[in-house]
Amino acid sequence: MxxxxxxxxxxxxxxxxxxxxxxxxxxxxxxxxxxxxxxxxxxxxxxxxxxxxxxxxxxxxxxxxxxxxxxxxxxxxxxxxxxxxxxxxxxxxxxxxxxxxxxxxxxxxxxxxxxxxxxxxxxxxxxxxxxxxxxxxxxxxxxxxxxxxxxxxxxxxxxxxxxxxxxxxxxxxxxxxxxxxxxxxxxxxxxxxxxxxxxxxxxxxxxxxxxxxxxxxxxxxERTGARRPKTGSYPVLFDERISSSLIGHLLAAINGTAIARGASWLRDGVGELVLPEALSLIENPHRPRIGGSKPFDGEGLPTVQREIVKDGVLTGWVLDLGTARKLGLQSTANAARGTTAPPSPSVSNVTLIPGTQTREELIRDMGTGLLVTSMIGTTINPNTGDYSRGASGLWIENGEIAYPVNECTIAGNLREMLAGVVPANDARTHLARVVPSLLVEGMTLAGA
Structure with missing residues (x-):
């Protein structure tokens, strides 16, 4: 072939x-x-x-x-x-x-x-x-x-x-x-x-x-008998199966296309804390047997490992040749290419440094709140980072799973949410995006 x-x-x-x-x-x-x-x-x-x-x-x-x-x-x-x-x-x-x-x-x-x-x-x-x-x-x-x-x-x-x-x-x-x-x-x-x-x-x-x-x-x-949760401000634990969506919003905000247009809530974020100081976000396109790995990008440039976020600090953008030229920078070898469109920036494999606690320990420590296991719909303001999504999952009372919940909305601001995330240690390492469960304090829940 x-x-x-x-x-x-x-x-x-x-x-x-x-x-x-x-x-x-x-x-x-x-x-x-x-x-x-x-x-x-x-x-x-x-x-x-x-x-x-x-x-x-x-x-x-x-x-x-x-x-x-x-x-x-x-x-x-x-x-x-x-x-x-x-x-x-x-x-x-x-x-x-x-x-x-x-x-x-x-x-x-x-x-x-x-x-x-x-x-x-x-x-x-x-x-x-x-x-x-x-x-x-x-x-x-x-x-x-x-x-x-x-x-x-x-x-x-x-x-x-x-x-x-x-x-x-x-x-x-x-x-x-x-x-x-x-x-x-x-x-x-x-x-x-x-x-x-x-x-x-x-x-x-x-x-x-x-x-x-x-x-x-x-x-x-586990979802049988779900009901609407209480309305208020509570900690929210994003289960590992959907936690990568939060990191996906971060990656979208540092995409060269969004930055070149000035349409990003992180448009002035290079050099600033975007995650807690203990966390780094690493891109490694050379992980063996992983679906996002590739030896070169869509413009023939060699792909490289880099720390997109180092010790909580954003180090740079995700760029192809075109967006790099618009910004007066060098490509980060992130061009993706199909047969019907020109190259555009896209991230391959990323890994968020895990925490030291298990998901169960985070549930125990969060007291009362929501463990989100699935989400529907999305309203993200690309300029401000305001975040609102429909969610369902499990209600936590006194550090234990109490009952399933659905038909609720969780809301916050991505800049604030990501700056305070607490990661678990339960990420699946064979995925292209290795992201553990993430605890976010003080989100707004609209339920019953």
Whole structure:
């Protein structure tokens, strides 16, 4: 597959030059995926997809245009290049667009060290069906589960190749396997739903389907009899399954696109405390067998490990070449690229330094408050950081779980929330975002 994708990117660059482009980059993505869904002990849906998508960006001076296709014939590629050049000639000028300097490009790339592709053969659909059925049966075996809404298993094997007219050409393959289950308790207006799933680069590292179904079932039963909590100001513990959303808001606020537009509540935050002094947020795109790992970014720059937040202090922005030029800075090699759009900044793997307490110890110490296990909807003011989300979870009284709650809203300000977070030590280390449960003091709850 890699040779085929490399050939396609070379063909696109050749066609772009012939069409009159001053510079160009090309990306080809291809592979296959299988997904199996079961219901009531029988196969419900099976799908297999295969294909290749290609994208071409051409530059005429300081103008650019992008075209994409799933048709990889040479005549189509030639038409794409002609169309892209014609579009670029009409596009507005942008002084910040352009390819990397050759000296910035990644060299001596060791893709094998990242172990992004499982060498095991593609699983048989029957094997995936069996895994989904086992997860469903395990969920149904939990006392209180009335039905399983869905149980599924899947596998994907994708490859990417990026090439540019300034001398970069490389690619890599990535596999993924997963099993998931959604269970329901009760009936009618008393129905509650929850889920669990596991996804890994190497299929052999997946949790057993029985474990996945059991956790989904137990989480669902835990929500039975939910009611609205008290209104007031209380500590809120964001469970590990959703705590990464808080760090996601931080990463969105330091994204170069938001900073260049001045539309961020952290637009003046470099050098300031954004997390407690004991905490650091580390980006490491080179973690083996992790879904977010990559050897180079979407513009061919070598990816590097860095401390985005060091001892609570924000060290810099998340930048690609374009946003870096807008801000008079250097790219942080965070460009992400698909076949249909130009590069844009995006973070890969991040790890928040864990705390020393368990989740249970934080629950004990918080006294009375809310353990949030799921959220719906979002209202975030990107300029001020004002935060409001619908939430459900478990009410805590005297340091112990008292009863399930739903239909409430939690609100605060992200700058204040993040500055005082207390992390647990329960993060799952195989995820791209390794974030433990996070305790936030004094949030506003709107409930009963």
């Amino acid at each position: 890699a040779d085929t994708l490399e050939t396609l990117t070379d063909a696109m660059l050749t066609a772009a030059r012939r069409a009159g482009a001053d510079a160009a980059d090309a990306i080809a993505v291809g592979g296959q995926s299988i997904s199996i869904d079961v219901l009531n002990g029988a196969l419900e849906h099976a799908e297999r997809s295969e294909g290749t998508d290609i994208g071409l960006r051409v530059l005429i001076g300081q103008r650019q245009a992008i075209v994409s296709s799933s048709d990889t014939r040479l005549e189509t590629i030639a038409e794409m290049a002609d169309r892209a050049v014609a579009m670029a000639r009409l596009a507005p000028e942008d002084a910040t667009i352009g390819l990397a300097d050759p000296g910035q490009l990644a060299t001596d790339i060791d893709v094998a060290a990242l172990e992004l592709s499982d060498p095991a053969p593609e699983p048989d659909p029957k094997e995936l069906e069996d895994a989904a059925l086992r997860a469903e049966a395990a969920a149904l075996a939990i006392d209180g589960v009335s039905q399983v809404q869905s149980a599924g298993a899947g596998y994907s094997n994708r490859a990417i190749h990026l090439a540019t007219t300034n001398g970069f050409s490389d690619g890599y393959a990535r596999t993924g396997s997963g099993v998931s289950c959604v269970a329901i308790s009760g009936t009618g207006a008393e129905m509650e739903r929850d889920y669990f799933g596991d996804t890994r680069t190497f299929r052999s590292e997946l949790l057993r389907p029985e474990e996945i179904g059991r956790i989904a079932g137990e989480r669902t039963v």
